[in-house]
Amino acid sequence: xxxxxxxxxxxxxxxxxxxxxxxxxxxxxxxxxxxxxxxxxxxxxxxxxxxxxxxxxxxxxxxxxxxxxxxxxxxxxxxxxxxxxxxxxxxxxxxxxxxxxxxxxxxxxxxxxxxxxxxxxxxxxxxxxxxxxxxxxxxxxxxxxxxxxxxxxxxxxxxxxxxxxxxxxxxxxxxxxxxxxxxxxxxxxxxxxxxxxxxxxxxxxxxxxxxxxxxxxxxxxxxxxxxxxxxxxxxxxxxxxxxxxxxxxxxxxxxxxxxxxxxxxxxxxxxxxxxxxxxxxxxxxxxxxxxxxxxxxxxxxxxxxxxxxxxxxxxxxx
Amino acid sequence: xxxxxxxxxxxxxxxxxxxxxxxxxxxxxxxxxxxxxxxxxxxxxxxxxxxxxxxxxxxxxxxxxxxxxxxxxxxxxxxxxxxxxxxxxxxxxxxxxxxxxxxxxxxxxxxxxxxxxxxxxxxxxxxxxxxxxxxxxxxxxxxxxxxxxxxxxxxxxxxxxxxxxxxxxxxxxxxxxxxxxxxxxxxxxxxxxxxxxxxxxxxxxxxxxxxxxxxxxxxxxxxxxxxxxxxxxxxxxxxxxxxxxxxxxxxxxxxxxxxxxxxxxxxxxxxxxxxxxxxxxxxxxxxxxxxxxxxxxxxxxxxxxxxxxxxxxxxxxxxxxxxxxxxxxxxxxxxxxxxxxxxxxxxxxxxxxxxxxxxxxxxxxxxxxxxxxxxxxxxxxxxxxxxxxxx
Numbered sequence: 230x231x232x233x234x235x236x237x238x239x240x241x242x243x244x245x246x247x248x249x250x251x252x253x254x255x256x257x258x259x260x261x262x263x264x265x266x267x268x269x270x271x272x273x274x275x276x277x278x279x280x281x282x283x284x285x286x287x288x289x290x291x292x293x294x295x296x297x298x299x300x301x302x303x304x305x306x307x308x309x310x311x312x313x314x315x316x317x318x319x320x321x322x323x324x325x326x327x328x329x330x331x332x333x334x335x336x337x338x339x340x341x342x343x344x345x346x347x348x349x350x351x352x353x354x355x356x357x358x359x360x361x362x363x364x365x366x367x368x369x370x371x372x373x374x375x376x377x378x379x380x381x382x383x384x385x386x387x388x389x390x391x392x393x394x395x396x397x398x399x400x401x402x403x404x405x406x407x408x409x410x411x412x413x414x415x416x417x418x419x420x421x422x423x424x425x426x427x428x429x430x431x432x433x434x435x436x437x438x439x440x441x442x443x444x445x446x447x448x449x450x451x452x453x454x455x456x457x458x459x460x461x462x463x464x465x466x467x468x469x470x471x472x473x474x475x476x477x478x479x480x481x482x483x484x485x486x487x488x489x490x491x492x493x494x495x496x497x498x499x500x501x502x503x504x505x506x507x508x509x510x511x512x513x514x515x516x517x518x519x520x521x522x523x524x525x526x527x528x529x530x531x532x533x534x535x536x537x538x539x540x541x542x543x544x545x546x547x
Numbered sequence: 548x549x550x551x552x553x554x555x556x557x558x559x560x561x562x563x564x565x566x567x568x569x570x571x572x573x574x575x576x577x578x579x580x581x582x583x584x585x586x587x588x589x590x591x592x593x594x595x596x597x598x599x600x601x602x603x604x605x606x607x608x609x610x611x612x613x614x615x616x617x618x619x620x621x622x623x624x625x626x627x628x629x630x631x632x633x634x635x636x637x638x639x640x641x642x643x644x645x646x647x648x649x650x651x652x653x654x655x656x657x658x659x660x661x662x663x664x665x666x667x668x669x670x671x672x673x674x675x676x677x678x679x680x681x682x683x684x685x686x687x688x689x690x691x692x693x694x695x696x697x698x699x700x701x702x703x704x705x706x707x708x709x710x711x712x713x714x715x716x717x718x719x720x721x722x723x724x725x726x727x728x729x730x731x732x733x734x735x736x737x738x739x740x741x742x743x744x745x746x747x748x749x750x751x752x753x754x755x756x757x758x759x760x761x762x763x764x765x766x767x768x769x770x771x772x773x774x775x776x777x778x779x780x781x782x783x784x785x786x787x788x789x790x791x792x793x794x795x796x797x798x799x800x801x802x803x804x805x806x807x808x809x810x811x812x813x814x815x816x817x818x819x820x821x822x823x824x825x826x827x828x829x830x831x832x833x834x835x836x837x838x839x840x841x842x843x844x845x846x847x848x849x850x851x852x853x854x855x856x857x858x859x860x861x862x863x864x865x866x867x868x869x870x871x872x873x874x875x876x877x878x879x880x881x882x883x884x885x886x887x888x889x890x891x892x893x894x895x896x897x898x899x900x901x902x903x904x905x906x907x908x909x910x911x912x913x914x915x916x917x918x919x920x921x922x923x924x925x926x927x928x929x930x931x932x933x934x935x936x937x938x
Contacts, residue, residue, distance in 0.1 A: 243772075244772065244775050244776050244779060245779075247776045248780065251776065255785075255788070255789060255792075256788070256792065259792035259793060260792070260794070362585075363585065366585075366917055366920050366924070367913075367917060369920060370864065370868075370913055370916040370920050371913050371916075372868055372871050372872065372875075372888075372913065372916070373872070374871075374872065374875045374891070374895075375891060375908075375909030378898060378905050378909070379909075382898065382899075382902070482781065489783060489784060489787065489876075490872055490875065490876065493876065501784075504784055505787070505876070508787055508788050508791045519784070520780065520784070520785070520788075523779075523780075523781045523784070524779040524780065527778065527779045528779065
């Protein structure tokens with residue numbers, strides 16, 4: 230157990246190191262420089278440019294820049310090139326905005342996937358199964374931005390509520406009205422974020438359930454005359470749930486992942502949108518830090534899922 | 548399927564030898580595949596899309612295209628689908644194909660149908676080229692990891708490319724002496740490590756050089772480590788960053804999507820190779836004295852392709868979606884060229900006045916991506932022997 234923890238920790242630190250090197254190289258070896266982002270600006274004289282490059286160590290060789298950057302990042306001193314604010318503070322603020330979206334989206338995904346997927350497995354090949362299968366493919370295949378606009382048109386014309394942004398400007402800051410305003414603004418992007426997740430997860434639930442229903446012990450349970458409900462929900466479902474426990478760890482990276490498009494459509498001031506804006510303005514510290522943080526989230530996620538797997542399934546000894 | 552097997556089995560004792568199956572594997576797969584109506588629909592749409600895209604590139608490109616997607620008719624802007632053009636105000640060469648605006652016109656009076664035709668080629672090529680790159684990298688790395696996985700990487704193997712690379716960089720950046728020395732060192736390390744066989748070699752070289760033969764880790768560790776590293780990047784964000792930094796071009800997008808999506812294929816091929824390596828036909832091939840290259844490419848790769856094929860089909864769908872997302876955010880193909888993503892992106896400004904500008908490209912992307920996904924899942928069912936028995 231301890232050996233596994235240690236080995237896994239060392240492995241993850243090595244991986245993280247290479248991720249940091251590769252993302253640094255990708256950004257710095259690409260043509261163009263942040264000092265040239267706005268060449269038409271008359272305030273950018275040669276002198277200012279030199280000072281700018283000196284200020285952010287852009288005149289040093291790459292490996293020195295690398296050391297400077299990660300030293301600043303790990304000591305919390307690295308600042309955004311755009312507005313000179315500490316990167317970690319900026320990310321933390323945006324993270325707080327993204328969090329409700331992420332939590333609600335994950336909740337919707339996990340609460341809906343099981344009721345959708347389990348009956349599909351039990352009545353395999355039936356009308357319900359086939360229609361949910363098709364629906365799942367539809368949700369996987371629909372481009373997020375297109376779906377977003379369809380939802381916006383529907384909600385705005387049907388319920389006459391504004392949905393862009395985090396809240397409507399000028400709505401009084403307390404009372405029922407305010408609450409409903411926030412809920413509407415939160416709900417639509419969360420549903421969009423959850424749609425793809427529901428499709429994938431419910432398919433996975435169905436397949437997992439089918440796998441278990443074909444096992445011998447389920448046949449035994451049926452043969453000894455248990456009621457259908459007991460067979461499905463007591464014998465089969467419990468064992469089918471096993472792999473999902475480990476998937477809890479894997480939702481973590483979703484905090485940053487696919488929210489770029491949805492957050493830009495809804496003008497949601499979250500992490501994805503911040504990353505997008507940072508890319509547009511070539512704000513290297515922010516881009517690199519977002520990358521670094523999300524790599525850490527992925528590694529923590531896989532670590533948690535490995536651990537959970539070990540706890541849940543006694544057959545696995547890592 | 549079942550009765551075919553039974554026939555074969557029952558025929559065996561009578562004739563003394565097993566009869567050859569009446570149908571080839573391909574025919575059998577095809578019969579199975581045809582039963583899956585969703586997957587068949589996917590295949591039909593895929594073929595249609597392919598034909599339309601090929602027709603599109605012939606009709607809309609070149610100096611004097613038959614349908615000009617960039618033709619601006621300001622007097623005919625935002626006409627709804629199926630509306631007739633106002634023939635009095637148009638020059639003869641401005642009249643849309645079939646004398647009707649099939650999908651309407653956009654805010655500059657450009658024919659959306661013709662622009663969709665032009666965009667279909669972009670979607671098709673992005674999907675196929677990106678996935679092609681990913682599959683080639685995946686088969687190559689996965690094959691190496693699966694076949695040569697146990698081989699150790701020695702210090703010299705690492706030092707040689709590092710010295711060569713750094714030395715070359717030194718030469719380019721002007722530090723000639725250091726560069727040359729490093730280049731020579733790299734070459735030296737390369738020749739020492741390359742000239743000796745695998746084992747026993749370290750005893751026969753001088754003490755100083757035996758450092759080069761220090762075992763570090765296995766090839767398998769290197770490649771799975773590489774996959775783990777790549778999986779740490781948030782893929783859409785990484786693609787977005789690189790696309791934004793590089794000059795806008797459709798080829799950059801294809802290459803970048805390809806270079807960031809090979810991990811799945813690598814894992815599949817590696818897993819297949821690990822199990823294939825132990826099978827009798829590979830041992831037989833080795834016993835016949837075939838070269839490793841021939842064993843890998845003629846005997847093992849074809850047997851490892853089934854899961855790769857499935858993931859490639861679904862990968863095409865993902866690549867099309869990614870490209871559409873990039874175009875939607877304003878990256879990618881430079882403006883006058885139409886892609887489905889940027890038609891939709893422009894159209895969103897007129898979402899209440901001209902909803903067809905959003906719905907036509909949106910539905911097109913949806914249908915094509917859905918077709919690829921359904922086709923891929925159908926393939927998976929057919930190629931998966933475990934699921935096959937249940938049907």
